[in-house]
Amino acid sequence: MTRVRILSALSLAGSLMTSWAAQAGIVYIPEGSADSVLMVESETGEPIGRIVGVEAVHGLAGAPGTRYLVAGSYTEINPESVAQRAKPEGVSQADHSAHHARPAQASMPTGKGVSLLTVLDAGTGEVVRRIEVPGAVHHTAVSPDGRWAMATHPSGDGVSLIDLTTLDYADFIATGLMPNYVSFSSDSSRAYVSNAGNGTLSELDLGRRILSRNLLAGEGPEHFALSRDGATVFVADAQAGTVLRLDIASGAVTATYEFGAELHGLDLSDREDTLFVAVKGADQLAAIDLASGATRLRQLAPAPYHVTVDDGGETLFVSSRDAPRVWVVDRVSLQVTSEIGVEGEGHQMVVLP
Template sequence: MKRQNVWGFLVCGAAICASTVAARSETLLVANQKDANLALIDTGSAKVVATIPVGGVTGHELAVSPDGKTAYVPIYGNAGVGRAGTDGSEMSVIDLGSRKIVGKVDFGHGVRPHCAIYDRNSGMLFVTTELDKSVSIIDPKTLKIVGSVPTGQEQSHMLVLSKDGKRGYTANVGPGTVSVLDMVGRKTLAVIPISGNTQRISISRDGSMVFTADQKKPQLAVIDTATNKVKTWVELPAVGYGTATTPDGRWLLVAMRGAKQVAVVDLKTLKTERTIDVGDGPSEILVSPDGKHAYVACNMSNQVSVIDLGHDAGQWKVAQTIDAGKYADGMAMVK
């Protein structure tokens, strides 16, 4: 009788685990720079279920259409930002159902296209085109370039948009600045000095703050979007890189590549509350829509560290480590 009770408990426990996994089962897309492919990862099993060649030397970042059917991968080139190498001039369009390239966007010349964002407000794709010192505007229906927004700076590497899509902010790596863009009027509104070098960029959920990491000192610039000025700095345990906010707007997660950690910043106090050990070379962070997990692409270990942000005893710790591919970087999530 006791054995039957134990078995019943184990079966129920297994059912609960299975339902939890099923609830988490979405597809994480990871751009593997050195494999020149997209890895499709089932978040429930934490396994790569497919890889798709991106059709070029390397793709660092990607955007996904609102219906989750199409991925857009800018083909940057074979060098790091600001370094000598090839200059990419295309963006691959990938059908995620057939797992094939179904189109290309031709920029006409080498521009090093990098960060892509699908803006639901305008229905347009925005892609940073570094060598043109601009953000290109692409109609995803025709795959034609329909305009551009000048950034006024070199190496405009990453882009973030306000919730209404009217404002854009680029992290300009070598100049160490942030450009504030009028996405509707297609013009530069301001250029904000940050440091001798800056990387990555994100925006708070309420749109009041923009964050970018100083690459010279272990600190994070906090830009007031009302004044377009740095209002304060957040001290970090190590130099920061990619950042992401939680859906409730309470926390900012900051990748610290050299430390192999993620810092957790309280956005009420603008203080670092804790650090979390992750894989080697954390670069980009993606928080799940339900706010329960953060996915951290770790370039040097070719992995994605999955941090539990939930309310159980395991929160604020790495719950899983996923082998993604060589130099895992840009990410997107689809259902």
């Protein structure tokens, strides 16, 4: 088993990582090909630690007040290799086996690849459980109530559902072609999944664990942002260079924001009056005033990628697809206030209080 440890960027002891997590907001930045997650203090942008040994981590999710982070690997593995990994010294066989939970055959579809979903303790960075899932994971989500986690499988046309109360694989739900991004409703009863391969947004009923309906969402929907009241969703039709505003109840497109270049990440301000969009193909960061539709643009190069708002704070965190950095951006002026150096690439970032 790859040993996971905290590497302190400021020579802090591991015990101080827990106190930092308790006292200040933390930005968790998955570093992709570096197989690690960088921990950064949200107010200062200062690195305070690194979780290593999280293979090809792309999707990363958590929720305020929830103990766990859920990291998805974008690399498929030989399923037999998990069982063959060496047990670390001082770890019982039972604990070692618990770290590598294999889902029940009835739940996990057959004939698909295998990847690992890693459940991390958000305070310490320690691995709590590794769970086999059917294929490479693109993005992940954790429900607001902390009960569920979900992972999208672009090559498997569906999502995995994980029960975070038992840390068990719960189910596989078919969605559509090339599922990309996933998010839960604020009451944790539903989840939404964008399907880049067939232009739909799937609504999932978690009580029945089924796909309840599909909403049309452009040509190739990828990242999206849900309003807290569950009435509206903003969807990036990435290759078309368009953001669609959808009314969830009717499925109607109520507004369209055109950028004319490839898009990637987007996120809503905590007041939900502004939508921030990474216009990757034009090296720009956009801020859309949702009341007026007015758009402000700021050059940001190279290739702005994932966007995460620090709720209650003054900043955005924007990663670059082509450079090992994350920009810290003032939300009002869109000026870069500092940069965070990363290893690998900054993917699906999480800010937790």
